[in-house]
Amino acid sequence: MISTITIDGKTVPFTEEQTIMDAALAAGVYIPHLCHNPEFKPHGSCKLCVVEANGRNVTSCTMPASPGMVVVNDTPELNEDRKALVQMLFVEGNHICPACEATGNCQLQAAGYYLHMQSPHFMHFYPPRRVDASHPDIFLDLNRCILCELCVRASRDIDKKSVFGISSRGIDSHLVVNSESGRLGDTSMAVTDKAAHVCPTGAILIKRKGYTVPMGKRLFDQKTLPEFHLEQQKRVEPEDGPDGG
């Protein structure tokens, strides 16, 4: 017998080990998210995917589905909260969309559009953050890092290099790289690594590839964030990532 849950009234089947997010995406039901990527171990830090399951708020990308679970997802209240989270991510970093190479390919920006974000709402932090151009093929710009740890997971689990990690705590948490100098150029990172192609924003950019696709023809000029995320679930080839757009 196949087990099911309901999401906003729709019956969704799930298999053992599947999370609410897995079951939803597989059934074509969209739950907004940023740190989740079906190719990697779930993380659960951005909290955009929080849903109400059996009356309790849970993180859908890490919460296992259980038979008969009643999930509430697409409500004005939850989407308002999600918008506030996106606004928080905008103000804690330095995101200057019009001047950013990732504009149009950026999932943070796309999430802002999807959730009808009209302004950053909160006061900007303007934190001083590092830019690292020491690598011959890759730029690392921490101004745009949203701490989703996709590069950390990709480098550790797929590339088997552990080039990235998180250090410090709280609002000072930041990406660090695997070298005593602290420079990306002194790590074993290669442009062909999976970790170079998973950043949902513009924190990891490939050198000499800037603006190869003109604005207006970029990823999220062609499709919405839900369309992109639902396709991502279906794709088998690991040859994706917004910068491939």
Place this chain on the structure above:
Amino acid sequence: MMQSPDLPDIEQRIALLCERHGCEPRRLLQILIDVQEIYTFIPPQALTAIARHLPLPRVSVEGVAGFYSFLSLEPAGQYRILFSDNVTDRMLGNEELMRQFCNKLWLEPGKVSEDELVSADFTSCTGMCDQGPAALINGWPVTRLNRERIDLIADLILAKSPVASWPPTLFEVNDNIRRTDRLLDESFEPGSAIKAAVTRGAEAIFTELKLSRLRGRGGAGYKTAEKWITCRNSPAPARYIVCNADEGEPGTFKDRVLLNRLADTVFEGMTVGARLLSSAKGFLYLRGEYRYLLEKLEEILARRREAGLLGSNILGEPGFDFDIEIHLGAGAYICGEESGMIESLEGRRGKPRNRPPYPAQHGYLDQPTVVNNVETFACAAMIAVHGGKWFGETGTWESSGSKILSISGDCHWPGIYEYPFGVSVQKILEDCGAQEPYAVQVGGPSGILVSWQEFERSISFEDLPTAGAFTIFQRGRDILEAVRNYAHFFAHESCGFCTPCRVGTQLQKKIVDKIANGHGTASDLEELKHLGHLMRTLSHCGLGHAAPNPVLDMLQKFPGAYEQKLTSLSFEPAFDLDAALATARRITGRDDPSAHLP
């Protein structure tokens, strides 16, 4: 980029150190603490060397080193003084003392002196609220600070006198036990609880535990018997017992006294747990602030091993093997959260785990693990000896037994008070000599801010649950300043993993600062409520859920604390925008809903 200092023998020293810890990755935090003791900070070469020996990616070692406040990745001076910054230290003038200290030594707070001799900074509550203002000097607690003591300390530092040779009176820590009840009254014979567990059998003790209705003393109040049974019923090759002595909630210091006075009872409770759960290994997670208790606790453990109360074949029972390892924390409140604590025990950043699964099923090294508060284990030992009925005779039905409170703030006799559960706030205030009490923060910043109108309420899981903190504010105290201190605390202690807590605690801090600085408006109050909602409903763990508590309590119960500070109390527009559109409506002949402002 900082220049790495020249440390010629660092390679050999780190190699030896890692060796001493068995090159075990789970010992990483302990290794880093040792490195800091040798070099007064953690040099970059040390991170590289440790990574090679364990072996771990260097980036992981750096991540762990960067997580804990007491570990410094940059030179912090031969003498590092950290002023405790609980609200009680504030009320006793710690800021002025910090200024005096910095002036005397030409220091800037948070920065090391130019000769790299000394640095000064603030740190979260060090658990000395009954004898503050307090500080840590190279990790050692200094209590009852005043102008004379600050002068003396500054002189000792200028004379480059080793901390070990400073006058012992500076480091005196008193227990200040003011009221005793069941737990502190009863004398305890080491071995008696284990004997009861062995002779009566595990099932009988489980029955006593259920009968006692004991609930966890860390604040959340989960039924101890239930937690232990879940752990026992989870099939696994190994089970672990963890005693949570990471007493980080500002204003709480009863575990400090329990470990100083009743360590045997606490260890015994853990050993009883081991017998019931067939566990062979336990940990005492001792917060870095209580590092000064380490040697004493190690001695007690050694004595217990000699007495056959720990180690192999305990009390001659074949196969009853259990030992306890003390694991030091290093300045991270979040490690008091049970899954954060387990991460820390495994040598990682103290980031709380996703739940489910819960530690009782998948905890330390993914094995079933019981994590309980110091006081809970002491209670468990007493229950094994005296029975569940004896324990349940005091307290209330929902909250059996007694509770040890850490009382500080505006009162004559701060210290440790043990009461049966159900005692009223009023009674406690009378006993400790509080004059004109106005508010009490019960359970620390994560708890409840109780106003003078609610002093009839009782300390119990059904009314005012608490891990023990009881901080008193008398009439005339600025509640907004207290709340501001708490908002800063949460922002400093957020682990940074999830968005709502990482950013929300910062925004909350900034807005409370704005109001305190006289720039707040009514919309800031709405914003605080909004942030409170986001943190409460979306955060990853209890820290984020509790972070808005003091602010929301103040908004609800102490309007006087912030209203006079607002530049505008309620925003009244100078004109009615909708009415102003009436002319336009008349001209266009419209009166439909979209011709009106919502």
